[in-house]
Amino acid sequence: MSRIPFDQLPADVRQAVADKTGAVHQATTVSGGMNSGIASVLRTENGSIFVKGIPADHPQAAAQRREAAVAPHLPPSCPHLYWHLAVDGWSILGYEVIDGRHADYSPGSADLSLVAAALAELQGIAAPADVDIKDAADRWADYAPPGTLHHFEGKTLLHTDFAPDNVLITQGRARLVDWAWPTRGAAWIDPGALVLRLMDAGHSAEQAIAFADRFPSWCNAAPEVLAAFGAATATLWREIAEQDSDEWKQGMAEHAVELERALGADL
Numbered sequence: 217m218s219r220i221p222f223d224q225l226p227a228d229v230r231q232a233v234a235d236k237t238g239a240v241h242q243a244t245t246v247s248g249g250m251n252s253g254i255a256s257v258l259r260t261e262n263g264s265i266f267v268k269g270i271p272a273d274h275p276q277a278a279a280q281r282r283e284a285a286v287a288p289h290l291p292p293s294c295p296h297l298y299w300h301l302a303v304d305g306w307s308i309l310g311y312e313v314i315d316g317r318h319a320d321y322s323p324g325s326a327d328l329s330l331v332a333a334a335l336a337e338l339q340g341i342a343a344p345a346d347v348d349i350k351d352a353a354d355r356w357a358d359y360a361p362p363g364t365l366h367h368f369e370g371k372t373l374l375h376t377d378f379a380p381d382n383v384l385i386t387q388g389r390a391r392l393v394d395w396a397w398p399t400r401g402a403a404w405i406d407p408g409a410l411v412l413r414l415m416d417a418g419h420s421a422e423q424a425i426a427f428a429d430r431f432p433s434w435c436n437a438a439p440e441v442l443a444a445f446g447a448a449t450a451t452l453w454r455e456i457a458e459q460d461s462d463e464w465k466q467g468m469a470e471h472a473v474e475l476e477r478a479l480g481a482d483l
């Protein structure tokens with residue numbers, strides 16, 4: 217959806233935010249991402265805060281509710297969620313502000329080891345049982361080759377969207393944001409999601425796979441498991457690219473075919 221400045225929210229919504237934060241002196245809309253109708257850093261009488269929001273009747277509003285529900289279970293690499301408001305048709309989240317920049321995934325980037333450290337931390341977190349999050353086997357059901365869906369099952373908390381604008385680099389750390397798609401599943405899925413993003417930033421399939429080998433979940437996964445992931449990823453992105461001619465999506469679909477080839481080559 218298109219993003220509007222904080223100042224254009226209804227007055228009672230802005231007042232409800234100010235009741236939480238103190239008087240808002242300045243609002244700066246941030247770049248990156250596309251789902252949130254509001255994504256702004258607010259300078260307030262009590263310091264800075266990041267707010268993201270979406271109309272409560274928007275199809276993505278459920279994703280924002282999941283993001284709020286999973287927040288207490290996230291590791292320290294994720295910014296702290298202070299509050300969640302639902303006022304006058306808007307759902308707004310208030311987060312610790314991360315004063316950073318989007319990650320650079322290009323080959324040789326110094327950000328890569330920071331991203332790996334944040335993902336390694338996340339790999340040790342079990343998906344909370346009391347939060348209504350998706351199962352990886354459900355998310356991949358239409359894409360996994362016949363008979364392979366059980367490989368996607370597991371108990372790990374997965375982020376699944378490692379777009380570089382969901383990773384903020386600051387003070388020698390990578391911070392993971394945007395938990396719109398928290399998922400319960402096999403731990404190797406997140407390194408796999410990162411592999412495709414690395415390819416989109418210029419890594420060959422072999423380079424990206426070698427990067428993922430540092431994660432025990434990926435390195436210890438059986439070749440047929442990773443081959444199933446490669447095939448499922450190619451099917452998923454073929455579908456996305458068929459529905460939208462956007463150049464970036466066409467590129468992702470090509471990377472996914474390349475990944476399928478590389479992960480199937482050892483079988």
Ligand SMILES: Nc1ncnc2c1ncn2[C@@H]1O[C@H](COP(=O)(O)OP(=O)(O)O)[C@@H](O)[C@H]1O
Pocket residue numbers: 246247248249250251252255257266268295311312313314315381382393394395396
């Ligand atoms: N805690 C935060 N502090 C500062 N900026 C943030 C924070 N969380 C997200 N951002 C910025 O806002 C953008 C949009 O937020 P995100 O949670 O990714 O929402 P979406 O992609 O759904 O619109 C991110 O790409 C990032 O640049």
Ligand SMILES: [Mg+2]
Pocket residue numbers: 248249250381382394
């Ligand atoms: Mg985002």
